[in-house]
Amino acid sequence: MDIGKIREEFTLLQNRDIAYLDSGATTQKPKQVIKAVEEFYQRYNANPHRGAYELSVEATNLYEETRQKIARFINAKESEEIIFSKNATESLNLLAYSYGMENLKKEDEVVISIMEHHSNLVPWQMVTKKTESKLSYMYINEQYELTQEEIESKITDQTKIVGITHVSNVLGTINPVKEIIEYAHKKGAIVIVDASQSIPHMKIDVQDLDADFLVFSGHKMLAPLGVGVLYGKKEILNKMPPFLMGGDMIEYVYEQDTTFAPLPNRFEAGTQNVGGVVGLGAAIDYMNDLGYETIHKIEQELTDYALQRLSQFDYMNLYVTPNRENHSSVISFNMKGIHPHDVASILDSNKVAIRSGNHCAQPLMRFLQTDSTCRASLSFYNTKEDIDQLVQGIEKTYKLFEKYMKK
Amino acid sequence: MVESLSDVYNDLIMEHSMYSENKKDIAEADYSEMGHNPNCGDEIKLELKLNGNKIEDMGFTGHGCAISQASTSIMIDTIKGRTIEEAKEIISTFISMIKREITDEQELQKIEDAIAFKNISNMPARVKCALLAWHTMENILQKSEDGSEK
Numbered sequence: 001m002d003i004g005k006i007r008e009e010f011t012l013l014q015n016r017d018i019a020y021l022d023s024g025a026t027t028q029k030p031k032q033v034i035k036a037v038e039e040f041y042q043r044y045n046a047n048p049h050r051g052a053y054e055l056s057v058e059a060t061n062l063y064e065e066t067r068q069k070i071a072r073f074i075n076a077k078e079s080e081e082i083i084f085s086k087n088a089t090e091s092l093n094l095l096a097y098s099y100g101m102e103n104l105k106k107e108d109e110v111v112i113s114i115m116e117h118h119s120n121l122v123p124w125q126m127v128t129k130k131t132e133s134k135l136s137y138m139y140i141n142e143q144y145e146l147t148q149e150e151i152e153s154k155i156t157d158q159t160k161i162v163g164i165t166h167v168s169n170v171l172g173t174i175n176p177v178k179e180i181i182e183y184a185h186k187k188g189a190i191v192i193v194d195a196s197q198s199i200p201h202m203k204i205d206v207q208d209l210d211a212d213f214l215v216f217s218g219h220k221m222l223a224p225l226g227v228g229v230l231y232g233k234k235e236i237l238n239k240m241p242p243f244l245m246g247g248d249m250i251e252y253v254y255e256q257d258t259t260f261a262p263l264p265n266r267f268e269a270g271t272q273n274v275g276g277v278v279g280l281g282a283a284i285d286y287m288n289d290l291g292y293e294t295i296h297k298i299e300q301e302l303t304d305y306a307l308q309r310l311s312q313f314d315y316m317n318l319y320v321t322p323n324r325e326n327h328s329s330v331i332s333f334n335m336k337g338i339h340p341h342d343v344a345s346i347l348d349s350n351k352v353a354i355r356s357g358n359h360c361a362q363p364l365m366r367f368l369q370t371d372s373t374c375r376a377s378l379s380f381y382n383t384k385e386d387i388d389q390l391v392q393g394i395e396k397t398y399k400l401f402e403k404y405m406k407k
Numbered sequence: 408m409v410e411s412l413s414d415v416y417n418d419l420i421m422e423h424s425m426y427s428e429n430k431k432d433i434a435e436a437d438y439s440e441m442g443h444n445p446n447c448g449d450e451i452k453l454e455l456k457l458n459g460n461k462i463e464d465m466g467f468t469g470h471g472c473a474i475s476q477a478s479t480s481i482m483i484d485t486i487k488g489r490t491i492e493e494a495k496e497i498i499s500t501f502i503s504m505i506k507r508e509i510t511d512e513q514e515l516q517k518i519e520d521a522i523a524f525k526n527i528s529n530m531p532a533r534v535k536c537a538l539l540a541w542h543t544m545e546n547i548l549q550k551s552e553d554g555s556e557k
Contacts, residue, residue, distance in 0.1 A: 339472035341447055342416075345533055349412050358448055371448030371470065400412065401473075404421040 001294050003383060010381050019352045019386035024169055024197060024330050024377030026219045029283075033222055036282035040275045047271055049248055063274050066281035067264070073284050074214065075205040076231055080263040083230040083237075084272055088196045089119040091215035091230035092163075094243040094267065095192055096123035099213075102241060104131040104160060111154050111189070112163040113138045113146060114367050115171060118360040120163045120194045134158075139367065144171045144321045151180055159189040166198035170359045170375065172330030173321055174198070181210050190236065196220055200379070201299060201328055203292045206231055218276065222283035227276030230267070237263055244269035290380070298380040299329045306331055306376065306387045315398060319373060329378040332359075335394065338401050340374045346400065350393035352386075414526040415533070416473065419481070424473035427480035431466040438550060442543030444535055449475045453543050457551065460490045467540070474533050478524060479540035485519050486544070495548055497521075498541050505534055 007013050009030040013020065020028060040062065046053075048060035064079075071079040085091045100123070104110070110124045114137045128135040138146055138154045155162060162184045167174050181191045190212040195204055200221040206214050211231070218227040232240075242249055242260055246269035251259040260266045287295070304324075310316055310333060319332040335343055340356035347354055355375045358365045365371055376390060436454035443450040449471030456464040465483045470476075482501075486494040501518050503509040507528050515522050527537045 341449075341472040341533070341536065342474070345530055346412060346416070348532070357446055365448065371450070400416055401421070404425045 001290075001298065003298070003381075006290075006381055007383070013381060017351055019382075019389040021352060021354050021376040021378060021382065021386060021390060023200070023379035023382075024220070024375065025355055026225065027200060027222050027379055028381065029222055029224065029279075030286050032286050033224065033279045033282045037224055037275050037279040040278040044278075045275070048274055049265070059274060062278050062281075063272070066277045069281050069284055070229060073204075073288070074199075074231060075207050077207065078234060081231055081234050081237065083232065083264050083267045084277055085215075085228040085230055086226055086273070087217040087219070087228035088194060088215045089217075089228075091228050092119050092192070092194070093123050094230060095213055095215075095232075096127045098240040098243045098267075099190075099236070100124070100127035100161060101131065104128065104133040106132045107158060108133040108160040109156065109158045110135050110161045110163065111138060111159050112136075113165065113175065114140060115168040115173065115175075115361065115364050116163060116165055117169055117194065117196070118362070120165060120192070121363065124161075124163060133160075137363075138164075140171075140173070143323065144168075144173050144319060145323070145326060146173075146175055146180075148176075148179065151176075151183060155180075155184050155187050155189060157187055159184065159187055162189050162191045163194070164191065165194040165196075166204075167201070167328045167330070168364075169197045169330065170332050170361050170364055170373065171319055171321070172197075172328040172332070172377075174202075174326050174328055177211070178209050181212075185210065197328065197330065201292075201295060212236055218280040218283065222286055223280035224276045227273050227280050229280075234263065237267070242266050242269065246270045248272075295380045299378055302378050302382055302384065302387065303327070303329045303331070305384055306378065306390070309387060309391045310394075313394070313398070316394075319368065330375060331377070332373040332375045334370060334373055335398060337405055338397060340372045342401075343374050343394070343397050346397040347390065347393040350389065350396060352390050352393045354390070415530055417523055419520060419523045420473065420477040423477035423480040427467075427476070429466055429480045429483040430468060432468065433464055433466045436466075438547045440543050440547045440550075442539050442546075444471075444475070444539055447472065447475075447536065449536060449539055451475065451479050451540060451543065453479070453540065453547060455547055457491075460492075462487055462489055462491070462494060471539070472533075472536050474524075474527065474536040475539050478521075478537045481520050481523065482540045482544065485521050491548060491551060494544070498545055498548075501541055502538065505537060 010028045012028045044059050046056040046059040048063045067082045068079045070082045110128050138150050166177050177193050184191045192213040193211045195214050195216040199216045212233050214231040219225045249261050249266050249269040315336040317334045321327050344356035357372045433454035433456050437457045438455045440453050451467050451469035454466050465487050467479045497518050501521050524537045
């Protein structure tokens, strides 16, 4: 695969002289996605599901075809199992309100991992407090991984919901979600998988995983900002009350009562981000054309190279599992004696974009006994030169601080 | 984009960030105030002892980036020994400098060493690090005012 050709498709990388290493926050968008959105607004824009005229029907078709495309992409049984949302956060809030609030009782437990993003943590705090149920955590070992022992000691007969991130947005650890799901099902719990950090990098098969729910954001997988997905098993979704009320999610509305539309519309109140959905469809086409095999190969080579370069510094602390096969393409690090924000600022002046901070994972930071880390997250459109630029920036940062450290 | 890194990471800022004599607890402090930037994890505790209208002693503890730590330490150097009114004046001048509302060197003389942060406005992502201690100090002075009104 010609990396130069890939990079040509990402206009921003041509327009800005920058080593963009923050794809875990949001990816850049290929021309194909930008063009699909533009074309939607230039040729197909109308409110779907509403008009009897041809234009609205075409808009509806584009919207519904994308739903089918996503169902095929993650191997859902039926397209009604795909619900559009704003992002993974909204999908998780939908689950907290429409599933958690409805099903949790006082003696029940919700189990999540210590490496959850706030979006798969704060909603469960809210629901467990309101239902007076218990929220408990699966902790990681010194290799930044969840062990089978930890999983089995935390998921109990009281557990009704397990929330687990497929890949940690801080550590890059790939969690054994299939095993977690299998064990949770034995205990009678349902499992919610946050695939935000995995679906840009690896094939997701919801039937193979047997996930009850799976969520992700479009913008972390080449699609426009503002569109996300909730996958849910039809038999569970059918029993859940709506999350947001309004237009498009109803059947009949009387003065005092309403009957709700069937799946998937009952969870899609109001006019949706159809342009964004169309863009997500184009992103999936792009990923299918490139193929997960190619994506994986490029990203793993880059990650190997980055890990090798970064681990040569004795002042470097890498928050990365030594088991390469359990690690994705997110690298968190700290430089001894230098605060991550200073590192990120100095890298920025070296035209390297990384993220520093707590990465929406404050409980994990506390567990790691730090208040923040630097994070470089890679994508297939990055190059070895991007990594070299990062390494140069790190060396420059150390040099700047070193002379004051000696005093 | 910063033209030169040393405009921001200059000697004074770096030295204060690595070692500060102001990093200490104050015995029998009259005011103790936490300041934090939750997004960065920067966290400081400012302690202040008053003698009448005068800031007799000040210290800070906590952790954060070089900018937030140095800014706290330099602020203490600048306002310790001053009256509350003088301190307020210095704080408002510092904040105006960061917002680029004051550029006149003459006027900036009153903030003494804190002028070292003049170029932080070239690094917009770090402005809140430089302002943390100063906003925290504003809260303390507000409390002392509210207290005196009682």
